[in-house]
Amino acid sequence: MINSEPSSQFQLLTQRRFAPFFWTQFLGAGNDNLFKFAFTVLITYQLQLDWLPPTQAGLVIGALFILPFVLFSATSGQLADKFDKTRLIRFVKNLEIAIMALVAWGFLSSNIPLLLACVFLMGLHSTLFGPVKFAYLPQQLSERELTGGNGIVEMGTFVAILLGNVAGGLLIATPLVGARHVAIAALAVALLGRLCAQAIPASPATDPQLKINWNPLTETWRNLQLARQQLSVFRSLLGISWMWFFGAVFLANFPAFAKQVLHGDEQVASMLLVVFSIGIGTGSLLCEFLSRRHVEIGLVPLGAIGMSVFAIDLYFASRGLPPSAGLSLAQFMAMPAHWRVLADLTLLALFAGLYSVPMYALIQLRSQPTHRARIIAANNILNALFMIASSVLAGALLGAGLSIPELFLAVGLANAVVAFYIFMLVPEYLLRFVAFIASRLIYRFKVQGDEHIPLQGAALLVCNHVSFIDAVLLMAASPRPIRFLMDHKIFRTPLLGPLFRLAKAIPIAPQKDDPDTYERAFSEARRVLAEGELLCIFPEGAITRDGQLQPFKGGVMKILEGQGDIPVVPMALLNLWGSYFSRVEQGGAMTRPFRRGLLSRVGLLAGPPILAAKVSPELLRERVAELLKN
Incomplete structure (x- = not known):
């Protein structure tokens, strides 16, 4: 490389x-x-x-x-x-x-x-x-x-x-x-x-x-077991296989759909394949732009939503089209009602591209290199089986009397159910989707220095604490899942509380108030690092009330006890003070939604990591303060 x-x-x-x-x-x-x-x-x-x-x-x-x-x-x-x-x-x-x-x-x-x-x-x-x-x-x-x-x-x-x-x-x-x-x-x-x-x-x-x-049978089973060792990888295999199930229903029925429903000739059937291919290609290329050159699995729920919305709309768009005899491509394109059908197919395929590319990238990134190809082989087997099941089920539904538009509607609704099930099994997809929305639609979020966040192995991320949405923005900046050590009170916050529980954030309380929660939090934090994951802590202990960086507490040293020389990455959230999710001097957080307008510019700057042996709260605060000046 x-x-x-x-x-x-x-x-x-x-x-x-x-x-x-x-x-x-x-x-x-x-x-x-x-x-x-x-x-x-x-x-x-x-x-x-x-x-x-x-x-x-x-x-x-x-x-x-x-x-x-x-x-x-x-x-x-x-x-x-x-x-x-x-x-x-x-x-x-x-x-x-x-x-x-x-x-x-x-x-x-x-x-x-x-x-x-x-x-x-x-x-x-x-x-x-x-x-x-x-x-x-x-x-x-x-x-x-x-x-x-x-x-x-x-x-x-x-x-x-x-x-x-x-x-x-x-x-x-x-x-x-x-x-x-x-x-x-x-x-x-x-x-x-x-x-x-x-x-x-x-x-x-x-x-x-x-x-x-x-032996293909025993080796297939072994490959699936290898994939199951990382649940996010295995369930991504299932998610990709479902996409092939979904797509096979449409691709296999394009000729009959063009002839029986759209009343077009062979050229019209070819046109459906053309717009579907253009949609897939466009969605696939958009992934890099939308992900900001990271493996952004937050695009997967967005893709799933689009696939269902436009599959369902295709049903309504293709109902009640006037009967005609063998329309040529020119005659077909001259009828405005058909443009909605083509738009639905194009957008359905575009969102399928947004859905599949991040899943493939996640499998490649998180599979162990020594057996990556075998896991991909397991994916190919599952894809083939799902496509065969798709043909059998689609044939059975059509044989039972469903029309082709009704088949598309059924698959669109099933996609919504399957996607919801997968995202509940793998909350990371849903969490990254929330982070994607927050960093693109609530703020204009710019990340610098993200190359300092390790792609493998344990690391402790240390960041200033400005708002209730800090953790969500950090999720958006990291290519890997992050576990957060957070004040137990935030878990009582509407919307954010359930979100952080889903993210498996670790609640912590002051030692004098709840010594059991205090000790349990540090024990869990050390376990996270021992297992090679990313952990983030806000050493100020609370969200700033005046926009200034507060003294760092000693909890970071307690976490690093016995962890060896893991990297500690200083990070600074920029320009969040005064936004909707932060406190302000004249009032509390989450009041007056547009007090800084739409899409206010915020950022995250990560600095070079420091080895744990050299860390002190004072040094970390100094490094974060330097980052805040940029």
């Missing part, structure tokens, strides 16, 4: 550690879909097969492609952890060339069984590539680049899918020579992908001593 970070996610496309990898995966995703869509069109429109009717062709091809994810993901995850990822990528691209040579022969000879076998083999190709793809990024990118890098990859994947489908459809439709053109294009794209892979830099194995377990 290089130390100089690009100022924009797009600058990654100029760097060797990212650009060759991006174009390798882009060409692979495009080739998958060029082949599959051309094959589907060949069976549906150009060949008449008694044993594979057109109505079943798409389902059979999709099932054959997904099957290797269920069978071989566990093995592919082990291979990605055991071997150099770059060597494995080149092997996979060599395999793609061989498969596409068979594809070319299958198209030229109209050998359908061979082409069906190639669909399975391309599924195997993608199964082998998946864990490598997502394990490569955190090995090459810093935490500040991870969201942007994932966003570009996600955007590139959906653009490649779209271009592959369009190219496959156009090439196979060429009279007389369509099959030949598909054969040449598929083989050429595979060769170009292998050429790009040659430029990918080395990415060493993270667990070279790993012994491969070839």
Whole structure:
């Protein structure tokens, strides 16, 4: 990993550690879909097969492609952890060339069984590539680049899918020579992908001593157990799998939705795929901008809300459309009622991008490097199973008499329920969402020096105490969860009290008032540090009443007893005095909501860490005071 970070996610496309990898995966995703869509069109429109009717062709091809994810993901995850990822990528691209040579022969000879076998083999190709793809990024990118890098990859994947489908459809439709053109294009794209892979830099194995377990069932179970060791990672896997369940319902029903509900032709069905892909790509790219170049999982609840809102609105937008016979794309676009449908699909997909990219980044960041690829393999297995369940359930609901708009409504409502359940299981998502809203919609919050907050291991954060919302802003500034040591009285504050309980803040009371709570608080604080987490303390002991920095109490020294040389990071909240959540000289906090106007500018400045052995309350106060002068 290089130390100089690009100022924009797009600058990654100029760097060797990212650009060759991006174009390798882009060409692979495009080739998958060029082949599959051309094959589907060949069976549906150009060949008449008694044993594979057109109505079943798409389902059979999709099932054959997904099957290797269920069978071989566990093995592919082990291979990605055991071997150099770059060597494995080149092997996979060599395999793609061989498969596409068979594809070319299958198209030229109209050998359908061979082409069906190639669909399975391309599924195997993608199964082998998946864990490598997502394990490569955190090995090459810093935490500040991870969201942007994932966003570009996600955007590139959906653009490649779209271009592959369009190219496959156009090439196979060429009279007389369509099959030949598909054969040449598929083989050429595979060769170009292998050429790009040659430029990918080395990415060493993270667990070279790993012994491969070839039993997919036991290894899948073992991978899921590895993921369960970190509940936020495991439940993020479930959250991503649900997103694929949700998205598969829409993608699988676009052709029927375009024909039966929107009364459009094949071009209208393609248009739905285009706007969906544009939405996903836009949402994926927005993640870096909205997250301020951190892994910001506060975007996940925002994405979930948008997915439900626009799925539900799509139901209302598509009800009662006037019946027409086979509208062309131009005729479809000329009707204003259809613009709402397209807007709903675009925004639904945009929020799905906001939902998925931070989850992928969190999994990459918090999984242990030695078995990161195996956890991603477990994610691929879950994704495949959820997509299969999606097809079965959607088919059952449609068979039971639901219309396609009613199916979209049911999935939108289910998404709200599932999202609420996940966010209650993993409160960090909800807490980060509250912090995201506070730092973007209540204040204009600027963070400086956040590179001093350790990405791994224990650290004690020490900050001045200006307002009731200090802890929320610190949550927004940190890429990791923070446990707070807080005055027990704040837990009686409406709204903030339940929020801090959800954040597992540690209540503390003065020793003379409640000695048991006092001792219990310090015992819990030391346990938090011993377990390698971040702990924050406000050493002034109370919110300032005059806006000035108060003397620091000795509690910080009591916390550090027996903790070794952990880093202590001084921090300063700037310009919060006089805002709605702070006290003012003429009155209390949380009165006159707009007394400083909308979106007042506040900030946080973190200083270089001090080793615990050198810490004293006086030194810490001096460092925080210096930060306040900036």
